Amino acid sequence: VFLSDRRNPDEGVIYTASEAYLIRNGDGTTLIMVDGMAQRLEMAGKRLSTAKFRDFSFDISSLVSSDKPRTQSIDAMTTAEMFAQWDQLEAITKSSAGDIAEELAQRFSSAAFCMIAAMIGYATLVLGGFSRFGVWREIVIAFGLLIALDGLRGTLVDTVRDDASRWPLLFLPSLIGAVIVIGMIWQTAHPGWTKRMGKQRGVA
Template sequence: MARFDRYMLSQLLVLFGFFALVLVSIFWINRAVVLFDSLIGDGQTALVFLEFTALGLPRLIATVLPIATFAAAVYVTNRMMSDSELTVLQATGSSPWVLARPVLVFGVCVALFMATLTNFLVPLATAQLKEREQEIAQNVTARLLTEGTFLHPTKAVTFYTRIIDTDGVLRDVFLSDRRDPLMDIIYTASEAYLLRNGDATTLIMVDGLAQRMEQDGLRLATAKFADFSFDISSLVKSDVIAETKIANLTTPALLRSWDTVQETSGRSAGAVAEELHARFAQPLFCIIAALVGFSTLLIGGFSRFGVWREIVIAFGLLIFLDGVRGTLSSEVVSNAALWPLLYLPSLIGATIAVLMLLHAANPAWRARLKRRRASL
């Protein structure tokens, strides 16, 4: 690799790391606020929050990689043009194809990283995240042992305890059960205990009152009790999803079980094909994002006023290609035979980049074409 290639590639990688870090931080903060509120407010610890955050990072990184790749290519190209570095290289005989070589290598490096994410890390992290979500949903203790807060383990259940003693005794307990549409039951007790027996969980309430409101006729019945046991396992128990999630399978596992994954996942053949081929189309799009950003700015040439017009055009092209990719994904989901369409945005982007590099390599082709027409 030539010295210029190493120099430009190092600049691209450094700026790519910077933009990726900034974008991941922004998206992570937005997601972390919601995640923190739902987990900590539901009685989970900070370690659980950090675990969920870490498991969500691979998908988050995969989302911002094309944007970071494009931003790095545009920023480095703009800076080198402002410093007249590219202008000097072109004046000394370096063709646009030579100048685009480190950008292509940069795009391939990002694409390899992206392929590792989409084919292995993201499915593994997603599968682990879903498994932990199911475990959290079935964790009765974490859902109920939060003092001073009205909690809703399920949509039709409300639980409250004023304070929890150090020995685990729940003081001043309130439990509203509205799962039966014909009857609402409210339990109040001065103290209560949670007992675990395998997968079953029982709430033992002491010195309390049960109030039952029948919706038909609006009749209210009350009963005092000295102690009362109530099985609350069903209140927060989540049904474990038996079907296979195609997004949770790594690419080798998806290919091995191609014949059965459609049946076990409950998804259409188009959805399976879209999931598989998107994992290869996304890395290719990173290469195209780098080349489109570089070639668009290159045809603008040096200007004391900057190349903001070319930057806007490059960004518009990226938005257009991404929009085409989103539209074609829905078509593939409808018809699995159309899976080659997923690679069409990358093909269009590569064609645009090649045409712009051809224009940069032959800037006088329009003048020559006019002279030929005039001579005829």
């Protein structure tokens, strides 16, 4: 068991013990440490003193007390909890409605973007076809598309935080990526349509 007490800025105390027990003492809680050592460091003179003990009690009521209201982070909340009234969540988390909307929408849009990123890589490789020089060109194109879409997603975060009603914008990069993927796959399935369009324009 390791316990560090740094409440006093003039000295620091470290307690170590082979085992410890938590004991309820009325409304308080006491930590009983067994077979340990206390190390006290005086900051002024950098003097260290140690003392071994067979048992030692330490009042930790202030550490485990739940009387003070706690602020919960939106990052630690489940998605189901975030579907509650945002007015209540703002009071609990001390966050704005925009922060809550951004966090909630990101949990879904990030998952969608992961799928789109994989599909962009697949569609780019399929569209490139076989080449004796490898697929480095397709890889560069796929990386370029992903960087552009991810950059767009980053710029939309502040927009949603400023106005919670704009949360659907976070799905825009995934939507654009889906359109790109569909276009690549359609081009792969119909490789001759560009040539036919060129001939029709030449005839016209």
